Amino acid sequence: MGNGKRWFFVGSRAAVRTAVANVLGGAPASGPALEAVAGDVVVIDAEAAGDPVPLPTGHAFGGVRALKERKGVAVFVVVAANDRVGVQLARFVLADGVLTWHAGTGHLEAGALQPAGRLPKRASVDELLARLQPAAGSQKQETSLQRLLRFEREDTLLHRLQDEETGLFDGPYATLKLDEEWKRAHRFHQPLSLLLLDLGPGIASMPTGERRLVLAEAAGVFLNECRDIDVLARFQPTVFLFLLPGTGPDGAEVLAQRIMTALRGRFHGRHDLAPAAGLCSVPAADVPDRKAFLAIAEACLARATAAGPGTVSATWQ
Numbered sequence: 001m002g003n004g005k006r007w008f009f010v011g012s013r014a015a016v017r018t019a020v021a022n023v024l025g026g027a028p029a030s031g032p033a034l035e036a037v038a039g040d041v042v043v044i045d046a047e048a049a050g051d052p053v054p055l056p057t058g059h060a061f062g063g064v065r066a067l068k069e070r071k072g073v074a075v076f077v078v079v080a081a082n083d084r085v086g087v088q089l090a091r092f093v094l095a096d097g098v099l100t101w102h103a104g105t106g107h108l109e110a111g112a113l114q115p116a117g118r119l120p121k122r123a124s125v126d127e128l129l130a131r132l133q134p135a136a137g138s139q140k141q142e143t144s145l146q147r148l149l150r151f152e153r154e155d156t157l158l159h160r161l162q163d164e165e166t167g168l169f170d171g172p173y174a175t176l177k178l179d180e181e182w183k184r185a186h187r188f189h190q191p192l193s194l195l196l197l198d199l200g201p202g203i204a205s206m207p208t209g210e211r212r213l214v215l216a217e218a219a220g221v222f223l224n225e226c227r228d229i230d231v232l233a234r235f236q237p238t239v240f241l242f243l244l245p246g247t248g249p250d251g252a253e254v255l256a257q258r259i260m261t262a263l264r265g266r267f268h269g270r271h272d273l274a275p276a277a278g279l280c281s282v283p284a285a286d287v288p289d290r291k292a293f294l295a296i297a298e299a300c301l302a303r304a305t306a307a308g309p310g311t312v313s314a315t316w317q
Contacts (some may be wrong), residue, residue, distance in 0.1 A: 011045025019108035038072025174233030193252035195242035200274030276304035
């Protein structure tokens with residue numbers, strides 16, 4: 001590249017590589033793209049003639065996500081002129097830009113790489129904050145950032161949404177998130193699973209101190225087994241709701257079985273627990289709306305409870 005920075009090419013089509021080299025003013029680096037560091041540019045051909053992509057995921061768009069984890073590496077994707085899906089995927093995985101390849105004419109639209117192969121310099125976040133703080137002080141106004149930090153310190157809303165005995169979210173918040181994630185899943189055509197887990201009726205008859213201890217330990221198990229993006233809530237006195245974005249039926253069942261195993265290992269029969277779980281996943285032809293989504297998961301839970309402790313059911317009929 002004219003500015004001395006390296007660039008890497010991932011793909012097998014020589015014509016595309018040559019076109020990119022002409023734009024960037026030099027041949028690509030000889031090493032693998034995984035050697036890219038801050039300041040380097042990686043160009044990935046989304047149509048690599050079926051060859052395995054030498055990236056962690058073995059897939060062009062998955063490779064973008066892997067490379068973007070390396071701070072400061074700019075990643076561009078080459079897509080065919082008629083490939084609208086490729087453009088959307090590149091944006092979804094946070095590529096820095098899309099280069100359009102016209103196979104018939106051998107022309108590469110590389111405006112995303114200009115000027116002269118150099119990425120536009122952006123002011124750092126620290127510079128932005130340094131400008132905002134004096135401006136806010138002179139106007140005697142609270143910036144949005146300061147307001148956010150104040151809300152975090154006050155923490156009152158979060159506390160109102162938490163269940164006192166477990167620290168997990170409560171039923172009303174779970175209902176709100178269920179509606180939100182349902183709409184998101186349908187809009188972006190992504191899987192979504194709902195898991196209901198009942199610790200058993202023995203919880204209700206425990207003395208208050210023992211019940212709080214058991215619920216806190218169970219909540220710890222749930223948090224340890226779930227991801228940050230999963231929504232966990234105490235939905236009923238003994239029933240917990242797990243909302244799992246991007247997770248299909250197989251993944252949800254694996255999680256449910258893992259939670260059951262973790263609960264057994266945590267309590268070792270010390271308390272009268274009889275956990276059972278029911279799950280429902282979408283998209284599915286028999287789940288037309290979020291009410292049916294929750295109703296089917298509850299019916300599956302009832303079936304699992306009837307079958308005995310430790311059962312996970314995804315069938316309600």
